[in-house]
Amino acid sequence: MNKRPVVFLDRDGTLNVEVGYIRNVDDLVLIDGAAEAVRKLNQAGIAAILVTNQTGAARGYYAESHIHALHARLLKLLKAENAHLDQIYYCPHLDEGTVPPFNRACDCRKPEVGMVEQAYAEHPELDKSQSFVIGDKATDVELARNCGAKGILVTTGYGTAVLKGEYQHIVEPDFQAPSIVEAVDWILQQVQVAH
Numbered sequence: 001m002n003k004r005p006v007v008f009l010d011r012d013g014t015l016n017v018e019v020g021y022i023r024n025v026d027d028l029v030l031i032d033g034a035a036e037a038v039r040k041l042n043q044a045g046i047a048a049i050l051v052t053n054q055t056g057a058a059r060g061y062y063a064e065s066h067i068h069a070l071h072a073r074l075l076k077l078l079k080a081e082n083a084h085l086d087q088i089y090y091c092p093h094l095d096e097g098t099v100p101p102f103n104r105a106c107d108c109r110k111p112e113v114g115m116v117e118q119a120y121a122e123h124p125e126l127d128k129s130q131s132f133v134i135g136d137k138a139t140d141v142e143l144a145r146n147c148g149a150k151g152i153l154v155t156t157g158y159g160t161a162v163l164k165g166e167y168q169h170i171v172e173p174d175f176q177a178p179s180i181v182e183a184v185d186w187i188l189q190q191v192q193v194a195h
């Protein structure tokens with residue numbers, strides 16, 4: 001079986017503009033160039049898999065169904081530009097949340113690797129030796145460390161604040177990019193796709 005390189009993509013601040021908890025689906029807006037970047041991954045045969053922590057339901061801000069509605073909106077916006085995600089995984093859990101059954105510790109909340117492990121279990125074609133994480137938080141870079149992927153920090157979303165030490169904590173990504181656009185261009189230079 002030909003193995004596929006894989007990019008694990010963060011959502012908020014990486015694919016779509018960081019605006020806090022999105023209570024209205026129409027407020028989910030793509031970052032400039034994000035759809036084209038995903039399309040480049042699609043065209044190169046590289047798997048594009050969303051891995052996102054979504055605690056809005058655990059905090060009682062909205063129902064879990066709203067997370068699905070947001071992802072339907074995201075897929076629609078991508079599809080309008082001929083881009084797609086191969087799979088979406090989200091972690092709805094938060095230990096200190098207030099709403100059962102989400103108010104518990106788990107092994108899928110980034111930087112834990114549960115979602116990535118699930119992806120590898122469900123998609124044996126993925127090539128762990130050519131794996132990447134793109135995200136705007138220190139926890140995204142740590143996810144990369146924890147699952148043996150290369151970690152790319154984008155300075156959209158919280159990325160700039162992370163680099164300044166003003167949000168979460170300082171991390172050393174393998175690559176730092178102004179946005180997902182440059183992050184994907186860097187990845188395309190790193191990978192070898194079997195044909």
Ligand SMILES: [Mg+2]
Nearest residue numbers: 010012013136
């Ligand atoms: Mg993010």
Ligand SMILES: [Zn+2]
Nearest residue numbers: 091093106108
């Ligand atoms: Zn979880």
